[in-house]
Amino acid sequence: MKEIIRSVKGTRDFYPDEMARRTWLVEKLKKASESFGYQRYEGPCLETIDLYAAKSGEELVKEQAFVFEDRGGDPITLRPELTPTLARMVASQQNQLVLPLRWWAFGPFWRYERPQKGRTREFYQWNIDLIGSDAIQVDAELLAVAANFLRLVGLKSDMVQILVNDRRLMDRMLTEIGISSETKPDLLRLIDRIDKQPADVWEKNVADLGLNFEQIKAIKALLINTQLWQESQELSQLFEYVKALGIGEYIRYEPKIIRGLDYYTGLVFEAHEVKGDFRAILGGGHYANLVGDVGGRPLPGVGFAMGDVVIMLVLEAYGLLPADLRYPSTVFVTVFNEEMLLESIRLATELRENGLHVVLAEPDKLTKQFKLADRLGVKFALVLGPDELANDTVVVKDLNTFEQRPFPRKDLASIFI
RNA sequence: GUGCCUGUAGCUCAAUGGCAGAGUACUUCACUGUGGAUGAAGAUGUUGAGGGUUCGAGCCCCUCCAGGCACCCCA
Secondary structure (H helix, E strand, C coil): CCCCCCCCCCCCCCCHHHHHHHHHHHHHHHHHHHCCCCEECCCCCEEECHHHHCCCCHHHHHCCCEEEECCCCCEEEECCCCHHHHHHHHHHCCCCCCCCEEEEEEEEEECCCCCECCECCEEEEEEEEEECCCCHHHHHHHHHHHHHHHHHCCCCCCCEEEEEEEHHHHHHHHHHHCCCCCCHHHHHHHHHCHHHCCHHHHHHHHHHCCCCHHHHHHHHHHHCCCCHHHHCHHHHHHHHHHHHCCCHHHEEECCCCCCCCCCEEEEEEEEEECCCCCCCCEEEEEECCCCHHHCCCCCCEEEEEEEHHHHHHHHHHCCCCCCCCCCCCEEEECCCCHHHHHHHHHHHHHHHHCCCEEEECCCCCHHHHHHHHHHHCCCEEEECCHHHHHHCEEEEEECCCCCEEEEEHHHHHHHCC
16 A cells, blocks of 8 residues: 555545546536536646736746646646636637627646645636626626526525625725825735734734824725625626526625735625635636737626635535435346346346446346445346246336336336436 | 644544554355345554654654645635
8 A cells, every 4th residue: 555656746536436526516517607608618738838927916827836848848837727828719819709708618727835625736627707898797697607506506695605896996995095006906915815814913914004093994994894885886786787687695795805816807706605614615806808918909808717626615514415426327237147147238238228327247146236236326226037037027126215126128228217 | 835733444533652453344154036234253554654762662853745724825
């Protein structure tokens, strides 16, 4: 055991059970995406570092990306996020694409970070964007995709909430308080982290930015004002759309939501589990200029990303992961003895030709075969012995209820459909 | 990248510096046409890796690896 070569730090092996859960997750987010007319796309996992130089958070590329030289000596990056790739893909076909475009993706990403609960170095991420519209209506649409996904996987609005804010609103409020535009970016970063730092430390950090006592007081008042959205025409309208989309109970205004990435210019949002035991489930926002940095004409858009790790932890905590994913539609054909093997092979083949998934056992004691079927997690086991062969039937046993009865062989395939 | 905690059988965990154990899971049998129970028997480890202190180390010290918590950052 000790000599098995270790896997790379922060990566995960997906054994069939875990893989089945991931496939299940993808089915759900695919459904949520496609019900709003979004199309799947994918980009390369390898990119040049230049793609990220112009945008992203500085730190995301400099500190957290896997960068290495290819055999020709050129620097290559394992993609830490998808947005720059999306920007390039849109920019290079800008004149042919039908706007606004609705695209989604699911694939692997890499960040060189210290692994923790909910954070690995290799993770999968759902990205979904609407590009080419500035309408508040489409901001609401993305919130609806997120909320409908949460609903699809069984998370109710008393378990998760999507917290929203608007950077334009915050910018205006900070101006009113007398914050200079040079100070704003640093201050916004601090606001984003207010719940992570002790109150006195946080206040000192804010004071270090040059704010006076009155201004700090005003900001603290701002950040507990859950009615602040009423000052924003955009948010007021957004909440009306959200209600019409039938997801009102999932959406809540939260003035502390800012988000770290620099390119958000309007709506910003994060979905959180309500008890606060987990990192953000998903996060996103509205951006004014996606493709400008990679050489295209400016295009606005809105989108969000969801990692696979946190959502699975949340679903597990609420007992919402389906348990029987292994062999959902597989039947198990026992082999009565060596003499009956050919007959069992014929039976299995017959069933496969009718579209069933069939696992064929090997001749052994029936006790062992049933035990194997049980542990594999299949729903049905079939027995074809001398008696059944003689009267052209097959015994079907439901492994969950322990009931069994013979069926005419010609009807067999139809009873599983 | 910084600080702290943890690492013993497949899993969950015991073991004052003194013979490495239990529960569970696993294998075989009771049960030669049937898997959830019961009983009997059996197998399982270089105690994460390497070094040091000691008559003697799972336990103490050092280094490394991995995981967890906080920071940082973010999915």
